[in-house]
Amino acid sequence: xxxxxxxxxxxxxxxxxxxxxxxxxxxxxxxxxxxxxxxxxxxxxxxxxxxxxxxxxxxxxxxxxxxxxxxxxxxxxxxxxxxxxxxxxxxxxxxxxxxxxxxxxxxxxxxxxxxxxxxxxxxxxxxxxxxxxxxxxxxxxxxxxxxxxxxxxxxxxxxxxxxxxxxxxxxxxxxxxxxxxxxxxxxxxxxxxxxxxxxxxxxxxxxxxxxxxxxx
Amino acid sequence: xxxxxxxxxxxxxxxxxxxxxxxxxxxxxxxxxxxxxxxxxxxxxxxxxxxxxxxxxxxxxxxxxxxxxxxxxxxxxxxxxxxxxxxxxxxxxxxxxxxxxxxxxxxxxxxxxxxxxxxxxxxxxxxxxxxxxxxxxxxxxxxxxxxxxxxxxxxxxxxxxxxxxxxxxxxxxxxxxxxxxxxxxxxxxxxxxxxxxxxxxxxxxxxxxxxxxxxxxxxxxxxxxxxxxxxxxxxxxxxxxxxxxxxxxxxxxxxxxx
Numbered sequence: 001x002x003x004x005x006x007x008x009x010x011x012x013x014x015x016x017x018x019x020x021x022x023x024x025x026x027x028x029x030x031x032x033x034x035x036x037x038x039x040x041x042x043x044x045x046x047x048x049x050x051x052x053x054x055x056x057x058x059x060x061x062x063x064x065x066x067x068x069x070x071x072x073x074x075x076x077x078x079x080x081x082x083x084x085x086x087x088x089x090x091x092x093x094x095x096x097x098x099x100x101x102x103x104x105x106x107x108x109x110x111x112x113x114x115x116x117x118x119x120x121x122x123x124x125x126x127x128x129x130x131x132x133x134x135x136x137x138x139x140x141x142x143x144x145x146x147x148x149x150x151x152x153x154x155x156x157x158x159x160x161x162x163x164x165x166x167x168x169x170x171x172x173x174x175x176x177x178x179x180x181x182x183x184x185x186x187x188x189x190x191x192x193x194x195x196x197x198x199x200x201x202x203x204x205x206x207x208x209x210x211x212x213x214x215x216x
Numbered sequence: 217x218x219x220x221x222x223x224x225x226x227x228x229x230x231x232x233x234x235x236x237x238x239x240x241x242x243x244x245x246x247x248x249x250x251x252x253x254x255x256x257x258x259x260x261x262x263x264x265x266x267x268x269x270x271x272x273x274x275x276x277x278x279x280x281x282x283x284x285x286x287x288x289x290x291x292x293x294x295x296x297x298x299x300x301x302x303x304x305x306x307x308x309x310x311x312x313x314x315x316x317x318x319x320x321x322x323x324x325x326x327x328x329x330x331x332x333x334x335x336x337x338x339x340x341x342x343x344x345x346x347x348x349x350x351x352x353x354x355x356x357x358x359x360x361x362x363x364x365x366x367x368x369x370x371x372x373x374x375x376x377x378x379x380x381x382x383x384x385x386x387x388x389x390x391x392x393x394x395x396x397x398x399x400x401x402x403x404x405x406x407x408x409x410x411x412x413x414x415x416x417x418x419x420x421x422x423x424x425x426x427x428x429x430x431x432x433x434x435x436x437x438x439x440x441x442x443x444x445x446x447x448x449x450x451x452x453x454x455x456x457x458x459x460x461x462x463x464x465x466x467x468x469x470x471x472x473x474x
Contacts, residue, residue, distance in 0.1 A: 014310045020288050051338040115418070119218075126420045126443055128340055128389055132220040132262055132473040152220060152473045154262075154293060156340045156389075174218055197293050197315060199257070 002028030003210045006042035008068060009034050010059040012051045018083065021196035022046070025206035034063045036071075044210060045072040049085025053110070053159070054097035056085050066103055073105065073188055077214035080188045081206075087183065087190035088161055096159050106183060106190075108163035117176050125176045128158045135171045135181045135193065141216060143170075143182075143189050143208045151201045153181070153193035161192060187214035220473040221437050222262035222444035223461055224422060225451045227252060229298075230269050232278045236400070236449045246452040250285045256451065257290045259458035262473060264290060265318070265392070265422075265446060268298030280312045287313020297345055297392075306333050310341065318392055320345040321365050324372055327386060334387025343422075344388040348376045348409055349396045361409045368396030376409055377416050384417040391417065392446070395425040402428025402449070405436040414441030422446050430456060430464040437470050 005022050007015050009032045019030045031038050039045060047069055049056055060066050072080050082090055094100045094110035102110070117125045132152040137144050160179035163169060170184035173192070183190040189209065195202035227234045227249050234246040246252065253264050266286065268279045276299070283296055296309045297318025306317045323330050323344050334342045347368055348361045361376040380391050393413055395406035405423045414421045423442035427433060427450055436445045450456050462472045 014313065014315075016311070016313055017287060017315065020313070021291055024291065050340075052335070117418075124418075125219075127418055128420070129219065130340070130390065130420050131222050131443070133218060155219075156293075158339070194293075197291060199260070199292050203291055 002026055003043040004029040004041070005031070005044045005046060005210070006039045007032045007046045007048060008039065008065050010056065010063050010065045012049065012056050012059055012085075014050070015048055018046060018048050018196045021203060022206055022210070025203050025210060027210055034065055034068065036064075036068055039068045039072060043078070044212075045069075045078060045080045047080060047082040047086040047089075049083065049087075049089060051085065052097055053085060053088060053094045053100045053102065056089060057100055057102060060089065060103075069103070069105075073186075075187070077187050079209060079212045079214040081209050082188065082190035083196070084157060084192060084194060087192055088159060090183070090188075090190055091161060091163070094159060105188075106163055106168060106185065107165060108161065110159045111162050112159055113176065119176050128156055129160070129175045130156045132198075133173045133175060133193075135173060137171045138169045139184070141170050141184050141189070142212045143184075143205055145208050146204050147201055147208075153191075153195065153198040153201055155193045157192060184216060186216070218471065220262070220471050221442075221465065222422075223433070223458055223465075223472070224263045224265050224295075224444055224446040225252075225256045225261050225458065226265045226267060226424065226446045226448045228267050228269050228448060229279070229282065231275055232282060234452065235269070236452055249282050250289065252452070253286045253290050253294075256458060257292055260462065260473070261292060261458045262444070263293040263295065265295040265297065266314075267318070268296070270298070280308060283309060283312040283314055295343055297343070302329070303332055303336060306337060310337060314341075316341045316343050316390070318343040318345045320347065323383065324363065324365060324374065327382065330383055330386040330388055334389070339387045339389035342388050343390045343392050344380075344383040345392040345394065346376060346379065346383075347394050347396050348406075350406070350409070359408060361412075364396055368399070377412050380413045380417050384419045388419060390420045390422065392422045392424060398426025399424070400449070401426050404428065404432040405440055405442075405445075407435060407440045410436060410440030410442055414443075420444065430461055433461055434465060434468045434470060437465070438468070
């Protein structure tokens with residue numbers, strides 16, 4: 001039977017595109033909710049995020065979504081996929097909005113690309129990092145099945161994840177700095193890019209997620 | 217290798233149909249927007265922009281419905297513009313499935329809307345559209361570009377480069393720059409103002425208005441400094457496909473997603 005998915009909804013941004021891409025990638029029932037029972041019942045959990053980190057964290061805590069996420073992760077084999085700000089929220093802290101303490105699930109910080117951001121050769125880079133960049137896989141993982149190393153995914157962000165321990169990286173991107181494009185740890189997979197907006201490669205990653213049993 | 221330059225087919229939609237005119241007049245029907253968006257998605261377009269040029273407010277529901285249908289089938293970023301006047305209009309479009317909204321006239325009447333919208337929904341989904349025209353008082357003056365509204369008919373007196381800087385400072389995530397002198401002419405982008413704005417702001421610039429052949433796309437990126445290029449008629453009427461455009465760009469040293 002096709003996997004059921006709960007998309008954790010903390011009221012920030014439009015979650016329809018995530019839900020509709022999951023359906024297109026072969027999900028069974030997709031629920032968008034912040035009810036503990038709905039999250040617990042689902043086979044797979046998606047933790048999305050759009051917008052400013054301070055407002056996101058305030059809503060995550062107010063609605064108890066931090067606990068829902070912790071419960072899903074503690075399950076140990078329920079596959080959890082964090083996307084964009086959802087990935088950033090997993091770290092210890094973010095430089096956005098003057099400095100915000102985040103969930104502390106993965107040790108590390110979320111850093112600003114900076115004003116007047118440049119490549120090593122001095123070429124100016126626009127911020128936000130917006131568009132299709134290459135995702136360099138650092139290790140094998142079931143979510144990379146059928147996806148070429150270096151395949152392009154759609155990014156849109158001004159802050160990037162820098163984990164304390166680079167071994168958690170499942171992929172990196174290069175945009176003046178080398179940032180984390182994906183993190184994998186036990187039953188958690190987190191991506192900075194938007195698989196729901198990354199056409200064939202993105203839909204393949206979502207389909208891989210739906211077939212994943214939560215172990216690496 | 218790094219970030220790819222983006223190719224963005226643009227759908228000008230009037231009462232539920234894709235249309236394209238020359239200098240905003242002489243409209244030709246190009247078909248059903250959902251069908252066309254699906255085709256560009258399959259061809260490997262990097263994003264799709266949907267501009268609602270319908271004058272009447274009553275047609276708004278048609279637009280929302282079209283965006284909903286499009287968002288169910290198109291898994292690349294979708295920008296919706298035309299008649300966006302308030303935070304509530306923005307919320308409606310994002311809820312219908314748009315990833316970004318494009319604000320044009322409303323930003324001129326109320327620049328704070330850009331700041332409010334960026335604070336509420338994030339800069340990543342706020343595109344400020346600028347329709348500019350070259351104006352000259354006498355032949356000795358350096359070229360000056362000003363913002364126009366009402367499809368290029370109404371001058372605002374606002375200078376384009378300083379406006380782009382102000383919009384970026386207020387929280388715009390991207391600038392969609394259309395030359396009203398070039399729009400629909402197929403003479404190529406207006407490169408002078410494109411380069412001036414691309415150099416003046418840190419946020420990405422989408423060049424628009426005037427594409428008639430594939431070399432124009434290269435020029436917009438290489439000479440104009442644009443991060444993305446938007447085109448309508450060369451794709452709608454079958455002159456070129458998106459893959460042809462991308463291969464041409466790649467052959468001319470522009471990094472694209474193939």
